Amino acid sequence: xxxxxxxxxxxxxxxxxxxxxxxxxxxxxxxxxxxxxxxxxxxxxxxxxxxxxxxxxxxxxxxxxxxxxxxxxxxxxxxxxxxxxxxxxxxxxxxxxxxxxxxxxxxxxxxxxxxxxxxxxxxxxxxxxxxxxxxxxxxxxxxxxxxxxxxxxxxxxxxxxxxxxxxxxxxxxxxxxxxxxxxxxxxxxxxxxxxxxxxxxxxxxxxxxxxxxxxxxxxxxxxxxxxxxxxxxxxxxxxxxxxxxxxxxxxxxxxxxxxxxxxxxxxxxxxxxxxxxxxxxxxxxxxxxxxxxxxxxxxxxxxxxxxxxxxxxxxxxxxxxxxxxxxxxxxxxxxxxxxxxxxxxxxxxxxxxxxxxxxxxxxxxxxxxxxxxxxxxxxxxxxxxxxxxxxxxxxxxxxxxxxxxxxxxxxxxxxxxxxxxxxxxxxxxxxxxxxxxxxxxxxxxxxxxxxxxxxxxxxxxxxxxxxxxxxxxxxxxxxxxxxxxxxxxxxxxxxxxxxxxxxxxxxxxxxxxxxxxxxxxxxxxxxxxxxxxxxxxxxxxxxxxxxxxxxxxxxxxxxxxxxxxxxxxxx
Ligand code: DGT
Ligand code: CA
Ligand code: CA
Ligand code: ZN
Numbered sequence: 001x002x003x004x005x006x007x008x009x010x011x012x013x014x015x016x017x018x019x020x021x022x023x024x025x026x027x028x029x030x031x032x033x034x035x036x037x038x039x040x041x042x043x044x045x046x047x048x049x050x051x052x053x054x055x056x057x058x059x060x061x062x063x064x065x066x067x068x069x070x071x072x073x074x075x076x077x078x079x080x081x082x083x084x085x086x087x088x089x090x091x092x093x094x095x096x097x098x099x100x101x102x103x104x105x106x107x108x109x110x111x112x113x114x115x116x117x118x119x120x121x122x123x124x125x126x127x128x129x130x131x132x133x134x135x136x137x138x139x140x141x142x143x144x145x146x147x148x149x150x151x152x153x154x155x156x157x158x159x160x161x162x163x164x165x166x167x168x169x170x171x172x173x174x175x176x177x178x179x180x181x182x183x184x185x186x187x188x189x190x191x192x193x194x195x196x197x198x199x200x201x202x203x204x205x206x207x208x209x210x211x212x213x214x215x216x217x218x219x220x221x222x223x224x225x226x227x228x229x230x231x232x233x234x235x236x237x238x239x240x241x242x243x244x245x246x247x248x249x250x251x252x253x254x255x256x257x258x259x260x261x262x263x264x265x266x267x268x269x270x271x272x273x274x275x276x277x278x279x280x281x282x283x284x285x286x287x288x289x290x291x292x293x294x295x296x297x298x299x300x301x302x303x304x305x306x307x308x309x310x311x312x313x314x315x316x317x318x319x320x321x322x323x324x325x326x327x328x329x330x331x332x333x334x335x336x337x338x339x340x341x342x343x344x345x346x347x348x349x350x351x352x353x354x355x356x357x358x359x360x361x362x363x364x365x366x367x368x369x370x371x372x373x374x375x376x377x378x379x380x381x382x383x384x385x386x387x388x389x390x391x392x393x394x395x396x397x398x399x400x401x402x403x404x405x406x407x408x409x410x411x412x413x414x415x416x417x418x419x420x421x422x423x424x425x426x427x428x429x430x431x432x433x434x435x436x437x438x439x440x441x442x443x444x445x446x447x448x449x450x451x452x453x454x455x456x457x458x459x460x461x462x463x464x465x466x467x468x469x470x471x472x473x474x475x476x477x478x479x480x481x482x483x484x485x486x487x488x489x490x491x492x493x494x495x496x497x498x499x500x501x502x503x504x505x506x507x508x509x510x511x512x513x514x515x516x517x518x519x520x521x522x523x524x525x526x527x528x529x530x531x532x533x534x535x536x537x538x539x540x541x542x543x544x545x546x547x548x549x550x551x552x553x554x555x556x557x558x559x560x561x562x563x564x565x566x567x568x569x570x571x
Pocket of ligand 4: 342
């Protein structure tokens with residue numbers, strides 16, 4: 001049983017206990033344990049075997065005992081009993097943003113709502129707003145929550161899909177059956193969520209490749225099996241489509257199956273005007289069916305008078321025009337990244353030490369890394385007070401003495417309170433190298449209130465960056481309502497960096513927002529927000545999202561040398 005499944009069970013228990021009016025202390029204990037297990041890079045089974053469950057911070061003997069049962073038998077009797085005592089899919093409803101256990105309980109008691117379908121119906125006929133203490137705004141929030149929930153149903157996050165795709169490609173590559181192989185579709189475009197995984201292989205041995213693909217070990221059923229196309233369903237419910245094509249058509253097929261659909265449709269309009277046609281086998285002249293290009297993507301685009309654009313741009317958002325007039329952006333690359341400016345350690349809610357972070361950042365070839373533990377006001381994350389930060393700085397100074405071409409920077413992630421204030425006074429803030437500020441509470445405020453809070457923080461000359469600016473969690477929490485134009489305008493005016501949080505369930509700012517920020521002259525920092533050194537590798541998800549936002553090296557401050565970055569940090 002993987003850590004995520006275990007964490008989900010614990011969260012469900014926490015929610016059920018809250019619905020059942022158990023003490024805050026009891027249900028929070030389950031959520032805390034869940035959080036720790038969810039973000040743990042090691043397999044829970046392994047930790048249990050080596051050190052025992054109670055060695056994990058936040059897991060006491062009571063929860064450990066229940067987890068032992070779950071890990072041994074795949075079932076937890078306590079969880080099963082709780083489920084029996086609650087009607088319908090109340091725990092499911094709790095997962096919708098805007099609805100906590102308290103509201104779920106009211107909906108059940110007053111309106112008899114037990115399922116998401118029933119909730120949707122109630123929203124549609126305006127029943128929620130009539131409930132005491134609710135109102136139109138609550139109902140609208142729930143409507144948005146339902147949209148997010150439905151919108152992501154069945155879609156996978158990049159970090160769930162990419163390793164699976166890589167594994168399958170490795171599997172198909174192993175015994176020389178394929179000439180060339182690549183991901184295609186949304187995955188190759190690094191879209192933030194993935195509907196199904198598309199893989200394209202060039203080969204002359206179609207049926208052998210099809211046999212191999214359809215016997216992939218994780219397969220639960222074969223949906224289609226032919227010489228050009230196969231589809232399988234994995235045990236996880238994920239669908240994988242494989243297309244096979246002869247090597248001479250590989251470029252055309254790759255272009256076609258990479259999409260996006262919108263990009264392809266626009267491209268074909270241009271193709272048509274030239275008296276040509278384009279399909280997965282190549283670019284052809286209509287009058288005599290002569291093949292003009294097919295072998296590589298570059299050949300196809302070149303034959304259409306365009307420079308090759310990277311897959312991340314192919315969304316029909318102006319890339320075709322730019323490819324024609326030679327104005328495609330020079331997108332930022334992973335090797336351009338010189339540091340990570342948002343990292344937590346054990347001191348707050350992270351799980352790695354300063355040394356581990358420093359080692360791993362040097363391994364990644366970084367020139368610097370900024371330690372940004374939470375500050376005092378965020379009690380749930382063991383935020384640091386003045387004294388503890390000063391102690392941390394001493395440690396950082398000591399470590400820095402030993403490094404040759406690497407520097408740990410002293411930072412903090414402040415909490416923007418409900419009025420736009422932050423944890424520390426200006427004098428103290430002046431002592432950090434980098435000051436980040438984020439919203440961690442008060443999500444329910446009005447659009448103007450939240451926007452003003454963030455702008456107030458940006459006006460503070462000590463605050464260098466606003467992190468995960470919209471607060472969205474993909475599939476779980478919609479962005480809080482903010483006026484993005486105003487935020488971007490204030491960021492460029494106050495020269496505050498905006499973060500692209502690379503954590504795969506955030507990717508916040510999103511691609512379109514990044515592009516708007518770039519156009520307004522704002523600078524972006526791509527950060528992992530690592531809570532374990534293992535998360536430092538999430539940089540790539542941020543990087544590809546940045547490419548989708550048309551960002552170039554100059555737009556991204558953590559591509560700068562430390563010397564240049566330091567100059568920018570003086571507002
Ligand atoms: P997804 O799977 O929902 O995350 O999104 P995609 O983009 O991977 O879509 P998918 O898997 O349905 O199709 C893969 C690619 O195949 C798509 O990006 C472009 C191409 N494609 C699919 N349907 C059409 C179509 O009707 N017309 C054209 N021109 N291309 C299509
Ligand atoms: Ca797809
Ligand atoms: Ca597909
Ligand atoms: Zn953080």
